Amino acid sequence: MPTDAQNACFEAGIKFGSLYHQFAGTPVSPESADSLARAIEESIANQPYCEAVRVTIRRDELEAALEDATADYTELTGRFLDVEMDIEYEGTAVQTKMEMEDGYPLMKLVSVEE
Amino acid sequence: MPTDAQNACFEAGIKFGSLYHQFAGTPVSPESADSLARAIEESIANQPYCEAVRVTIRRDELEAALEDATADYTELTGRFLDVEMDIEYEGTAVQTKMEMEDGYPLMKLVSVEE
Amino acid sequence: MPTDAQNACFEAGIKFGSLYHQFAGTPVSPESADSLARAIEESIANQPYCEAVRVTIRRDELEAALEDATADYTELTGRFLDVEMDIEYEGTAVQTKMEMEDGYPLMKLVSVEE
Amino acid sequence: MPTDAQNACFEAGIKFGSLYHQFAGTPVSPESADSLARAIEESIANQPYCEAVRVTIRRDELEAALEDATADYTELTGRFLDVEMDIEYEGTAVQTKMEMEDGYPLMKLVSVEE
Known part of the structure; x- marks a missing residue:
């Protein structure tokens, strides 16, 4: 059986994939970014287990x-995206972020606290 | 050659298809609707030639x-969507709207003024 | 630091969120389902670490x-969707699936083998 | 009242906006392009009134x-996309295509025959 921490990380991943593929392609300008x-x-x-989502659309880029x-x-x-997300699942707190690396938007687990 | 009025209607259609297929599937609640x-x-x-877009997400539904x-x-x-859009292309003004008909979101030309 | 198993589960979640939010809303008929x-x-x-994806679009539904x-x-x-996915990340194998529960498409970890 | 030719062009635009915003962002490689x-x-x-759709994903690009x-x-x-579409609405035949111009995917009416 998967552990609570593993389920928490799975849930965190779902939110990132959802965010990216729902909104990628949206027409955006400096005026409409906010x-x-x-x-x-x-x-x-x-979405379930999602405690906080912080999104910045990078005006400079x-x-x-x-x-x-x-x-x-x-x-x-x-x-153009900076994203941080906090997930909480059955007592496990997961922090995640997305940042560019080698030209790809890399989604990462920052910390998992049981 | 397509006329300006025909191009205006084509542009209006592009905006409707874009709007619907970019945002359909987005998680939404009464609190996040606005x-x-x-x-x-x-x-x-x-998007080009788009003069105005009015979107209401229907809380009652x-x-x-x-x-x-x-x-x-x-x-x-x-x-859950009511949409009205005004397009202007080389002097032709097009008004459009989307409304439900027989369970389908029907996109419609309301008027075309050359 | 997140473990390899936790990263594997995070990666599995990303694929599910991506799959669902990229393709939800696509026009589909029994003829175009395959x-x-x-x-x-x-x-x-x-996508990285994705070993296998099996998708069935349910003609009966x-x-x-x-x-x-x-x-x-x-x-x-x-x-309309049945999905199973196998993820492999640094020696951890994760099996996942999506199935309907109470009217929602529930994405689940089936097994995590380190 | 909009004419049949105007409605045909509106319908053609809807298909183009739908196609682009449904599928932009999909992970793609030379192997999965077909x-x-x-x-x-x-x-x-x-989609209604859509007679033919021809899509090429450009392997060279x-x-x-x-x-x-x-x-x-x-x-x-x-x-990465070349698209041609034929729409038929109440006796009006519309041909459209998408091609890159100045780095933007430009959708165009090619011909409208009443």
Whole structure:
């Protein structure tokens, strides 16, 4: 049988996969970044065992991406996202975050406390 | 060659298909409905020729769907959405809306003014 | 530091959240169910540590859902999906599955072998 | 009242927005490109008034994108997609296509025949 800590980590992973694949591709600009970040936080926080979600959409990266572009918006992708999430499952607390590494959005367990 | 009015209607359709398939499936509850509605409006308004987007997520339908449920959230689908959009393309103004008909979210041209 | 088994479970969760939120909402009919199931399997199998993905789209449920409908397709949701996935991470093998419980698609760890 | 030709163009736009925002972000590699292309074609062809959908996922672009990457897959985006679609609505035939222009996936009406 999987342990509570293992289930807690599984649940944390579900939230990250959900967040990324629900919202990747959304049209986003520096002006609309804040409302999108709030909606991502509040929608994912609905999922079971999710204690907190903190999303920042990186304006500096957005502005850099749009500098030479013909349009004034782009598609949301990992490059523009900083995410931290706290999961709690049957007494186990899991902290996670997403950050870019080698051009990929890497999702990571930061700590697991039983 | 397609006319400006035809291109305006094509652009209107693109926005509707984008809106629906980007956001359908998002976890939503009565508490998180407003932030999601704002994010949908602001993200789709980034797209070219889009003058206005008005999204309402229907709390009454959400509450009805959750009444007998074991969870306190559900997935966003057409049943919970009212959408109106105004498109302007080279002088043609198009008004559109989405409403439920026979259990399907029906997207419609309301008016096309050249 | 998270253990290898905990990371394996986290990775398993990511795949499930990705699968569900990437493909939920896709138009599907009994005729197009097989090509969609294959594409889901092959796309998710690209993700790191994913050894196997088996997806069945349930024709019986699809046909039941369409029986009284005016259209001949519907949107993919958990009700129509059976999924099993095998993850392997640094020597830990994780088996997972998704099944409906109380009207929700429940994602579960089946076994974790270190 | 919108004309049949205008409604045909609106319907064509819906299919394009749906296709793009349903499938953008899907993990894709040269090996899984064909099954994804088939699933996109068959799922979008379910939508009303859609006569034909032809999707090519560009292996050359995929291979170029992966050449210097640490992973062997990437996320589906407009850069990798060629799409053509035929719509028929009340006697009006509409041909459309998507192609990259200035780094953006541009969706276009090719012809409208009443």
